[in-house]
Amino acid sequence: xTKQLLDSxxxxxxxxxxxxxxxxxxxxxxxxxxxxxxxxxxxxxxRIAKKIKNTxxxxxPVGSLDISFYRDDFRIRQPSVVSRTDMPFDVEGKKVVIVDxxxxxxxxxxxxxxxxMDMGRPALVQLAVLVDRGHRELPIRADYAGKNIPTSxxxxxxxxxxxxxxxxxxxxxxxxxxxxxxxxxxxxxxx
Amino acid sequence: MAGASGRHLLGIKxxxxxxxxxxxxxxxxxxxxxxRDIKKVPALRGRTVVNLxxxxxxxxxxxxELAAKRLSTDVINFSAxxxxxxxxxxxxxxxxxxxxxxxxxxxxxxxxSGTPHMLSRHLKAxxxxxxxxxxxxPTQALLDAFTIKEKKGGxxxxxxxxxxxxxxxxxxxxxxxxxxxxxxxxxLVGPATLLPExxxxxxxxxxxxxxxxxxxxxxxxxxxxxxxxQGKGFFPTTAxxxxxxxxxxxxxxxxxxxxxxxxxxxxxxxxxIASAVADGDNSVILEQVTNGLAVRMAVMYHLxxxxxx
Numbered sequence: 001x002t003k004q005l006l007d008s009x010x011x012x013x014x015x016x017x018x019x020x021x022x023x024x025x026x027x028x029x030x031x032x033x034x035x036x037x038x039x040x041x042x043x044x045x046x047r048i049a050k051k052i053k054n055t056x057x058x059x060x061p062v063g064s065l066d067i068s069f070y071r072d073d074f075r076i077r078q079p080s081v082v083s084r085t086d087m088p089f090d091v092e093g094k095k096v097v098i099v100d101x102x103x104x105x106x107x108x109x110x111x112x113x114x115x116x117m118d119m120g121r122p123a124l125v126q127l128a129v130l131v132d133r134g135h136r137e138l139p140i141r142a143d144y145a146g147k148n149i150p151t152s153x154x155x156x157x158x159x160x161x162x163x164x165x166x167x168x169x170x171x172x173x174x175x176x177x178x179x180x181x182x183x184x185x186x187x188x189x190x191x
Numbered sequence: 192m193a194g195a196s197g198r199h200l201l202g203i204k205x206x207x208x209x210x211x212x213x214x215x216x217x218x219x220x221x222x223x224x225x226x227r228d229i230k231k232v233p234a235l236r237g238r239t240v241v242n243l244x245x246x247x248x249x250x251x252x253x254x255x256e257l258a259a260k261r262l263s264t265d266v267i268n269f270s271a272x273x274x275x276x277x278x279x280x281x282x283x284x285x286x287x288x289x290x291x292x293x294x295x296x297x298x299x300x301x302x303x304s305g306t307p308h309m310l311s312r313h314l315k316a317x318x319x320x321x322x323x324x325x326x327x328x329p330t331q332a333l334l335d336a337f338t339i340k341e342k343k344g345g346x347x348x349x350x351x352x353x354x355x356x357x358x359x360x361x362x363x364x365x366x367x368x369x370x371x372x373x374x375x376x377x378x379l380v381g382p383a384t385l386l387p388e389x390x391x392x393x394x395x396x397x398x399x400x401x402x403x404x405x406x407x408x409x410x411x412x413x414x415x416x417x418x419x420x421q422g423k424g425f426f427p428t429t430a431x432x433x434x435x436x437x438x439x440x441x442x443x444x445x446x447x448x449x450x451x452x453x454x455x456x457x458x459x460x461x462x463x464i465a466s467a468v469a470d471g472d473n474s475v476i477l478e479q480v481t482n483g484l485a486v487r488m489a490v491m492y493h494l495x496x497x498x499x500x
Contacts, residue, residue, distance in 0.1 A: 066220060069232035081213060082220040082492070118229045 002177060005149055005157070008168035011130070014146035015044065018128050019051035021144050022097060029058040031095045031123065037112050038066045038083045040101035043163040044130055048099060063087035065098075070111035085115070092120035101159040103129035103145065106138035131170055133157050154178065198497045199318040200490055201307050202327040203368040211336065211369060214489045218337045221492070222485035224261060234492055235262040241294040242268045243286065244321070246302045250456055251321050251331075254480070255298050258487035267292070282306065283313060290316050296491055299323075317494040325359055331455055332365035334486040336373065338479050339410055342451050346373035352404045352446070354380040354436060355414030355463055356425075358387045362455045363414055367395055380404030381436055384425045401436055405445040411473075413438055413454045416463045429462045439465045443473065451475045 006014065026032055029052060036045030042064040049060045066083040098112050109127060116122065128144035133151040147170075151157060154175030160166035173181070197205070224232055240259040244252050252268065259266045269289060280288075282301070289297060296317045299307050304324030311318050322328040336346070343349055351370055357363045357379050367390060370377055377395040379386055386397045398404045405411060416432060426432045433439075438452065452464075452473045460466045469476060 068220075069224075069234040082217040082489075084220055085223055114233070118232070119227060 001174065003172045004169055005131070005172050006147060006170035011146075011168045011170065014130065015047050016051055018144045018146060019048050019055070022048070022126075022128065023052060023056060025126075025143070026095055029056050029060060031093065032058075032097065033061045033063065033089055033091070033094050034097050034099055035063045035065050035087070035091075035112070035116065037098065037100045037108060038064055038085075039164075040159050040161065041065075041099045043161050044101060044128075045099035046163075048128070061089040063089065065112055065115055067108060067111040067115055070114045072107055072111070087119060090120060091116055091122045094122050095124050095126070096122040097126045097128050097143075099128045101130050102157045103127075103132040103142050104135055104157075106136045106140040109140050110138055130159060131157055198494065199307070199311050199320075200329050200494060201311060201318065201320050203329045203332050203365045203372070204327065206329075206369075206372070208372045208374075211333065211372060213493060214333050214486060215337050215340055217489040217493065218333075218482070218485045219341075221261075221488040222482065224488075225481065225484055231261050231263060233263045235259075235264045235495055238262075238264040238295045238495065239293050240264045240266045240296045240298065240491070241289045241292070241316075242266065242270075242298050242321075243289060244268070244270045244298075244300045245282070246300050246322070248300055248322070250480075251300065254483045255319075255321060255330075255487055258484045259296075259491060261484065262488055262491060264296075264491075267294075283310065286310050286314060290314055296494065317491075317497070319490060319494070322361055324361070325364070326361055327365045327368075328361040328455075329365050329369075330483070330487055330490060331362050332369040333490065334479060334483040335366055335412065335453060335455070336369050337486050338453065338475055338482050339370075339375075339451070341478075341482070342475060343409060346370065346375045349375045349410060350378070350408045350447075351375045351410040351412065352378050352380055352408040353412045353414065354401070354404065354438065356385045356416055356420065357381050357390070357414070358385045359417055359420065360414050363412075366412060367393060371395065375410075378404050378408075382426050382432075401442055402445050405442060408446040408450050411438065411443070411446055411450055411452050413452065413458075413464050415455065415457060416459055418459065418462075429459075433462055433465075437461075437463055437465065438468050440467050440471070443468055443471075449473075453479060455479070 034045040034049055036042030045062045049062045052060050064086045066085045068082045126143040129142045130146040132142055132145040132148045135153055156173040156178040158171045160169045162168055242252050242255055256266050294316045298319045298321050300321040301323050304326035306323050307318050307320040320329055353363050371393055379395055379397045383399050454476045
């Protein structure tokens with residue numbers, strides 16, 4: 001049975017808290033920018049930017065990053081169109097906060113860091129995630145974690161967002177069900 | 192077998208519209224890399240690409256070489272005058288040797304039509320046809336389609352005139368297959384001696400009148416007049432050719448004001464195209480060169496996804 005981990009209210013509350021933490025940790029918004037990882041991370045980055053604008057009045061630039069070219073699992077990837085990376089600002093000297101929906105092995109974040117480093121030299125890079133589900137395979141940690149959820153490896157965490165036409169929700173899908181969905185050719189990553 | 196699910200890019204003829212769109216939709220992301228300070232991604236790190244060019248070519252070979260390097264592969268150039276082909280080795284033996292050296296992707300250009308298809312039956316490496324005789328030049332058609340998509344947004348109902356030496360042109364052939372599959376309306380224009388009848392079966396129109404062919408065109412694709420054809424009775428002189436089928440400023444007026452002018456290069460200025468047009472506002476000729484890199488990166492990247500069957 002699929003279990004709901006967060007409902008829409010809880011997602012909103014969590015993102016509000018992360019927004020405040022980002023401002024507090026960085027002592028304001030000077031030089032701050034957000035980079036969402038395609039696709040889920042981009043929507044969350046935009047929501048966080050909106051919340052920061054509401055409390056601080058500052059416009060935080062938001063970029064979207066496709067990490068296909070930097071993945072270490074490209075040998076087993078599925079053929080699919082490479083989404084556009086859109087970074088409407090220079091990362092040089094900036095405080096870059098990477099935003100992703102689910103934090104799992106850490107490999108996507110490693111890829112994202114490499115991609116950002118190829119664009120310039122940020123002053124610092126931080127990581128914000130909505131859900132940390134554990135099972136890290138690399139020495140990477142989140143600076144801002146919405147919710148820590150213990151999971152088993154075969155389970156799947158799904159983040160559904162309004163921007164993609166769903167009601168906001170975070171679901172825990174059991175292993176069997178996740179496998180069934182894969183059989184029905186559902187595209188998806190490591191999450 | 193040779194679709195997007197296929198392991199090779201032998202020709203556009205074998206691709207579906209969906210296969211073509213996969214390459215075109217990804218190419219933009221590769222073009223973005225070329226605009227960056229660090230123009231390289233590790234996507235194909237550790238892969239080996241061999242340029243097996245058995246017909247002279249600098250532009251296409253250089254484009255493939257740079258595209259491969261931008262994806263972090265190692266590239267080896269193997270060209271006719273320096274190769275063992277001269278020492279009597281058969282083409283297949285050369286290709287098998289190249290594969291035994293560890294080539295993951297082999298890019299082949301050959302003066303005989305069908306060479307890549309023949310090699311594909313014997314090789315495990317991914318093959319990319321970089322021009323085979325008068326048959327096809329698929330990556331040229333893909334880069335042309337990508338350029339059109341960038342400039343015009345889409346293909347449905349777009350009026351495309353392809354002008355010049357159609358019969359000897361693998362560029363024209365690949366472009367007809369490609370643009371037809373994407374829904375464009377194609378006219379072939381040139382001297383009757385250089386207009387193949389067989390293309391009518393593909394649903395394209397043909398005319399020997401430049402003004403008729405260019406009337407209301409959104410895209411004008413000029414082909415290089417292969418000067419080695421001169422004196423073989425296909426057309427009187429190059430001066431006469433330019434008067435009849437060359438693209439001058441005046442001729443261009445028959446097309447839509449925002450028509451784009453394309454040329455695969457190398458150009459013969461003053462023979463098939465006037466300098467004022469080649470360097471004019473409608474020309475996208477240099478952008479085609481940049482887009483060639485992006486499209487060839489996309490092709491290598493996506494072929495690498497296909498597993499051995």
